Amino acid sequence: MLTDPYGRPVDSIRISLTQRCNLRCFYCHLEGEIPKKTIEMTPEEIQRIVNLAVSFSIRKVKLTGGEPLMRSDILEIVNMIRDSRGVEEVSMTTNGIFLAGLAEGLKKAGLTRINVSLDTLNHERFKRITGSTGLEAVISGIREAVKTGLCPLKVNMVLLKGVNEDEVSKMIGFTKDHGLILQIIELESPDEDELYKRYHVDLDDVESYIKNNARTVTVRRMHHRRKYGLRNGGEIEIVRPMHNTEFCQYCNRIRVTSDGKLKPCLFRNSNLVDILGPMREGASEETLRNLFLEAVRRRQPYFREFPQKTQPLKLS
Numbered sequence: 001m002l003t004d005p006y007g008r009p010v011d012s013i014r015i016s017l018t019q020r021c022n023l024r025c026f027y028c029h030l031e032g033e034i035p036k037k038t039i040e041m042t043p044e045e046i047q048r049i050v051n052l053a054v055s056f057s058i059r060k061v062k063l064t065g066g067e068p069l070m071r072s073d074i075l076e077i078v079n080m081i082r083d084s085r086g087v088e089e090v091s092m093t094t095n096g097i098f099l100a101g102l103a104e105g106l107k108k109a110g111l112t113r114i115n116v117s118l119d120t121l122n123h124e125r126f127k128r129i130t131g132s133t134g135l136e137a138v139i140s141g142i143r144e145a146v147k148t149g150l151c152p153l154k155v156n157m158v159l160l161k162g163v164n165e166d167e168v169s170k171m172i173g174f175t176k177d178h179g180l181i182l183q184i185i186e187l188e189s190p191d192e193d194e195l196y197k198r199y200h201v202d203l204d205d206v207e208s209y210i211k212n213n214a215r216t217v218t219v220r221r222m223h224h225r226r227k228y229g230l231r232n233g234g235e236i237e238i239v240r241p242m243h244n245t246e247f248c249q250y251c252n253r254i255r256v257t258s259d260g261k262l263k264p265c266l267f268r269n270s271n272l273v274d275i276l277g278p279m280r281e282g283a284s285e286e287t288l289r290n291l292f293l294e295a296v297r298r299r300q301p302y303f304r305e306f307p308q309k310t311q312p313l314k315l316s
Helices: 043-054 074-082 099-109 123-130 135-148 165-177 194-199 204-212 245-249 276-280 285-297
Strands: 012-016 060-064 089-094 113-117 154-159 181-186 214-219 226-230 235-239 253-256 261-263
Touching: 012 043, 043 074, 043 276, 043 285, 060 074, 074 089, 074 099, 099 113, 099 135, 113 135, 154 165, 165 181, 165 235, 204 214, 204 226, 204 235, 253 285, 261 285, 276 285
Parallel strands: 012 060, 012 253, 060 089, 089 113, 113 154, 154 181, 181 235
Antiparallel strands: 214 226, 226 235, 253 261
């Protein structure tokens, strides 16, 4: 198991496949990437990075974007990752617009489960948030994904002040009725810019309401997220990345940007490690392994209260 200088195990890799997207969500953070036109990795390059991660006992792969289903070779990518010996789980986060037509193929290619971003069940609000009229396509995609067995399926709902705060109960009902897990997510921005100030919602009241209606409460290892099982059915996770030392202290991910840079932290772009460039220049496996280890060395909690450095990088 690979452990960073803060004693945090790294057992998951999150790979952005593209910056392209068919929606224009006004709060999108592009997985922490700087918006720009970029090259994209080939399926073979993605697989090579996954194989490298697996050599360090990383077993879980999450595919993101942009919108990963914009890739015309997405089934090939999933299949090649699944064929990497040692990979135990391949999952994906998507906006769901193209999901209905691809769910069966994704399942056959080896996708394990899926997260669908859905902030509202109201057509007008959906258009305001995303710039699209595709709400029904997303709902159809969710139903098809459940039908094909891409489960547990999670719905990612970013709470936005003055936009969808009043839909929590409705979204709980929707996810319960469809056998889904609802993730209520705090709007995030390391810069706490004007958009953040305008739309950020503190989740204390929401979590208190959910907790009071919960039958069970468990704490997940990843980010120490709290997962609530409601008395009348339904499961809800609360995701609070902002000013949250536990979120950072229990982070187990290394990220890869769409243009092939290892990204140690969602909130930082000052410590990236280019791996695609050296790969395309013919770098040896030893060089690539050292680049991967360097990215893990650069992992540093963005929100932290524990000591700056507690132990050396470890590989066991």
